[in-house]
Amino acid sequence: MIVSLHPSEIRIQIKEGSLHHKIIDNFVQKYFSNVLSLSSTTIIYHKKQEISKKKYFLNWLHSAYQKVNKEVEDGFLNQLQDNLNLPIRIKISGKKNILHGIKLKISFPHKNIMRLNVDALNDVPKTYFTNIFKKNLIDVYENQVDIQTTVSSVTELRKLLDRDKVLGLPITFIYNKVTIKKLFGKLDAKLRLKNGSKTRFKSRKQTNNHVPITQEYQELLESYKILECKQEDSKAVIKRKYLKLAKEYHPDKVYGQTEDIIKDYTEKFQKIRDAYSIIQNNIEKREVA
Secondary structure: OEEEEOOOOEEEEEEOOOHHHHHHHHHHHHHOOOEEEOOOEEEEOOOHHHHHHHHHHHHHHHHHHHHHOOOOOOHHHHHHHOOOOOOEEEEEEOEOOOOOOEEEEEEEEEOOEEEEEEEOOOOHHHHHHHHHOHHHEEEEOOOEEEEEOOHHHHHHHHHHHOOOEEOOEEEEEEOOHHHHHHHHHHHHHHHHHHHHOHHHHHHOHHHHHOOOOOHHHHHHHHHHHHOOOOOOOOHHHHHHHHHHHHHHOOHHHHOOOOHHHHHHHHHHHHHHHHHHHHHHHHHHHHHHO
16 A cells, blocks of 8 residues: 655555455445446545544544555654545556546636636546647646636637547536636627627737737746645645745855755745735635635
């Protein structure tokens, strides 16, 4: 058995038919309800009502992992408990690596930004969606695709939602129906304008179809990159990475070195502090809203 902590999930790798496999499978079926089962992967999604069961499961998991890996430290349990909100991905080795389904969550984290969270066994579906929206692509993370919300991207989204299969595989969509309905309503209004007054549409094409990304959001994206974080990371993960980088690039570490080296460290240290401040302010705004 192998247990590892990643920015977007807790991963468990077990052998098919092993004792750990049987215990974990029994625990999942008995205590967790928000579960996606694929051919060789089971994903447990976070649910507030099941947090006590999740804590118990992670305690057992840590204890079992320590028995097979003597190098596992007690502090690893604290890291797992600090990330209770993350989904748990259980990879079963020994089975054929065949994808049986795709889960696609659609959200709108910022104005004019559409986000696709792709839940699949491999990166093929994510690459497929990236290609569909490549004209309006903003950024791609491990299992996340950020897209600028324009006439063309919303049109592609509507086509996508009409499908029940992608790449020959069944697909499940998760989204807010009210938000999508409003989005399609705005799209229809723009298309009616295009068909009813072509001259007017041509003069306003750039305004209607290409809404610029705000400078604030660009700074936020850059801040996450500076701290080597992702937008779905928890506050604890972001703080941990900030402290690690701040310690690594603190000017005191190069005391007595040349002026150029000290200047580089000072500038990098200031960027790290500014990035953390920007991310903190953004998180606070979201929590208040």
